[in-house]
Amino acid sequence: MNLDQIKALVEMIDASNLTELNYEDKDLKLKLKKETIVQQASVPVQEIKEVTTPVIQQKAHETSDVTESGLTINAPMVGTFYKSPSPEADPYVKVGDKVSNDSIVCILEAMKLFNEIQAEVSGEIVEILVEDGQMVEYGQPLFKVK
Template sequence: MLNSKEIIEIIKYVNGSTVDEVHYEHNSFVVKVKNQNPQVEETVKSEQQEEPISQVPNIVNERGQEDVSPGPEMDTSHEEAETLTVTSPMVGMFYASPSPNDPAFIKIGDSVKEETVVCVLEAMKMFNDVQADVNGEVMEVLVQNGDLVEFGQPLFLVKPE
């Protein structure tokens, strides 16, 4: 069976290629990735709109205010340069704990290792552990329990060791 990193690699490959679809089955586990042909969509969008569309998702903080984070092409502050971002490997519902009655996997100030489970993401009734993939201290949790997260969306900021 594929792990989440292998699935991400398949998605990245299909997204940047001329492959229309990848279908993988192993026992009852099925992964189906379709290329939506983004080159054609971008051409249509640019003809219809004169202003460019931002590809950076807006994140709402705990007070309900929009967090306007700079995109990768913009300058970042000194503080942000000292942190690494743990991002979502897939689209799904974010859960900070293994069950509603259990404590959160991590909280601000906790030390994490690469293999530390930091949250679970639910997609199609399957729960997927998300690992930190970095050694360091959790500085900020960027999403709330029960939020729907997108592929590549920042979840946590970690100050590396």
């Protein structure tokens, strides 16, 4: 893979909803990760929408929502939910685990790409809302956090 091909990959990821790309062949191992800006709020999302710009609304919706029982970690893309890095491995998180903003909570597989999903909120996992291997939609709640 040459520099032009890498630049093209970076541009494609930047223009897409993907947050991470892992590529590996015999000579090269490449990991590209897109940083996202998240605005956390202490008020319900319905109230946030009235005072924020559309870009901030979308980013806040991608990662977490405020609910009556706390926060939810939402799917930032459509894909297949996996609770652990492999079938034999322990899950990234279980009910009762504490997470921080950069804690990996699951993997979403989209188009044969495995994307590690970060909590992007701090708190305690109180409920896992999806089953291992389940297809999830963009914005679908995956975890409840308090």
